Amino acid sequence: MRTFIIKANKARTSPDFKLSDLPGTSGRIDVLCRFLNSAFLLSHGFRKNVRVWLLLYGPPNPPKAIRFEGPQLKVRLNPDERSTAKLIMKALKAGEGLKEPGKEVEVYPGLYVSNRTFEDVIRLTLKNSRLYYLHEEGKPIERVSFGGNVAFVLGDHEGLSREDEAFLEGIAEKVSVGKKSYLASHVVAYVNIFLDSIPLP
Amino acid sequence: MRTFIIKANKARTSPDFKLSDLPGTSGRIDVLCRFLNSAFLLSHGFRKNVRVWLLLYGPPNPPKAIRFEGPQLKVRLNPDERSTAKLIMKALKAGEGLKEPGKEVEVYPGLYVSNRTFEDVIRLTLKNSRLYYLHEEGKPIERVSFGGNVAFVLGDHEGLSREDEAFLEGIAEKVSVGKKSYLASHVVAYVNIFLDSIPLP
Numbered sequence: 001m002r003t004f005i006i007k008a009n010k011a012r013t014s015p016d017f018k019l020s021d022l023p024g025t026s027g028r029i030d031v032l033c034r035f036l037n038s039a040f041l042l043s044h045g046f047r048k049n050v051r052v053w054l055l056l057y058g059p060p061n062p063p064k065a066i067r068f069e070g071p072q073l074k075v076r077l078n079p080d081e082r083s084t085a086k087l088i089m090k091a092l093k094a095g096e097g098l099k100e101p102g103k104e105v106e107v108y109p110g111l112y113v114s115n116r117t118f119e120d121v122i123r124l125t126l127k128n129s130r131l132y133y134l135h136e137e138g139k140p141i142e143r144v145s146f147g148g149n150v151a152f153v154l155g156d157h158e159g160l161s162r163e164d165e166a167f168l169e170g171i172a173e174k175v176s177v178g179k180k181s182y183l184a185s186h187v188v189a190y191v192n193i194f195l196d197s198i199p200l201p
Numbered sequence: 202m203r204t205f206i207i208k209a210n211k212a213r214t215s216p217d218f219k220l221s222d223l224p225g226t227s228g229r230i231d232v233l234c235r236f237l238n239s240a241f242l243l244s245h246g247f248r249k250n251v252r253v254w255l256l257l258y259g260p261p262n263p264p265k266a267i268r269f270e271g272p273q274l275k276v277r278l279n280p281d282e283r284s285t286a287k288l289i290m291k292a293l294k295a296g297e298g299l300k301e302p303g304k305e306v307e308v309y310p311g312l313y314v315s316n317r318t319f320e321d322v323i324r325l326t327l328k329n330s331r332l333y334y335l336h337e338e339g340k341p342i343e344r345v346s347f348g349g350n351v352a353f354v355l356g357d358h359e360g361l362s363r364e365d366e367a368f369l370e371g372i373a374e375k376v377s378v379g380k381k382s383y384l385a386s387h388v389v390a391y392v393n394i395f396l397d398s399i400p401l402p
Contacts, residue, residue, distance in 0.1 A: 082221070082222075082223070180243055181245065186390035193378055
C-alpha cells in the first residue's frame with residue numbers, strides 16, 4: 001500500500017468555493033485535485049493500492065481530513081480538476097455537522113471525511129507504514145530502500161510549517177526526488193512511477 | 202532546450218468549447234492543460250528552457266499547432282486547467298482565419314498558432330534536437346545517454362496512430378519511463394525531474 005498525505009494550510013474547509021474559480025476561491029483546492037490525479041490515475045486505469053489523505057486547514061472550520069481509500073473507492077475519479085473538486089466539495093458538505101474529533105463520515109464507499117488533525121493522521125499512518133517526508137533536501141530517492149507499506153508526506157505550495165516539520169523529526173525519513181522545488185503533483189507522479197520500477201515485497 | 206510534442210487526435214480546433222466542461226466539450230483539451238503544467242511549472246517557478254508543441258487534430262479545422270516557447274513566453278502560465286484552457290482558446294481564436302500552411306501567428310510573445318502538421322513539426326524539431334518517442338515499450342530512460350537539445354513526442358490518452366508511429370520509425374528513439382501506460386502529464390513530470398538530475402552539456 002502507498003499512502004500520500006498532503007497538508008494544505010489555506011484550503012477551504014467549507015463547500016462554498018466556486019468550481020469556476022478554484023485558485024481564487026478555494027484556498028487552492030486545485031492543488032489537491034492535481035495531487036489526487038497523480039496519486040491514483042494511470043492511462044485508462046486506477047491504482048487500487050493507493051490511499052490519499054487531504055488535510056485541509058483553511059477557514060472556516062479547520063481541520064478537515066478527507067481520505068480516499070483506493071481499494072474501496074467506488075466513486076469514479078476523473079482526471080480533470082473540476083470533477084475532482086466536486087468530490088472534495090461533496091466531502092466537505094458531508095462533514096459540515098461533524099463535532100467528534102475521531103469520527104469519520106462515509107461520503108461514498110472509499111471516501112471519508114473527519115475532523116482528524118495532521119498529527120492524528122501521521123500517528124495512524126505510522127501504525128502500519130514507513131513514513132517519508134518528501135523534501136528537496138532529503139536523501140536521494142534512488143538511495144532509499146523501500147519495503148512494505150510506504151507513506152509520503154508533502155506540503156502544499158507553501159510547504160509545511162516549522163511546527164509540522166518538528167513533529168515529523170525522528171518519525172519520518174526525509175527523501176528527495178531532486179534539488180529543485182517541484183509541485184506536489186509532479187513529485188507524486190515521479191514517486192509513483194519510480195516505485196513501480198522497483199520490486200517491493 | 203527541452204521540447205515536448207503531443208498529438209491530440211480529438212482536440213477541438215475551434216475556440217467553441219466550454220471552460221466549465223473541458224472533458225465533455227473540447228475533445229480533451231484538459232489533457233493538454235495538464236501537459237503544459239508538467240512541462241513548464243516548478244513550485245513558484247517556470248522552466249525557461251522548455252518548448253511545447255500542442256498538435257490539435259479534432260474537428261472542425263485540423264490541424265492546429267500551438268507553440269509555447271519558454272524563453273520568450275510573456276503570458277503567465279498558471280497551474281490550474283481552466284486558465285490554461287483560456288490560453289489555448291485564445292490561440293485557436295487567433296488562428297481562425299489562417300490559410301497558409303507555413304504561417305505562424307503570434308498570440309502573445311512566445312505563444313504561436315499555425316496550421317502546421319505533425320510531420321511539419323517533427324521535421325522542424327529534428328533540425329536541432331534529438332528526438333525520442335515516449336512509449337512503454339521503449340528503452341528504459343536510465344539507459345539512454347542524453348545530450349544537447351532533446352525533444353520528446355507523446356500521444357494523447359488514445360496514443361499515436363499506426364501511421365504516426367511509422368513516420369517516427371528510424372527518426373525517433375523509443376524511450377520508456379516504465380512498463381505501465383501512464384498519463385502524458387505524469388510522463389512529462391517524470392522526464393523533467395529525471396533530466397534535472399543528470400548533467401547535460
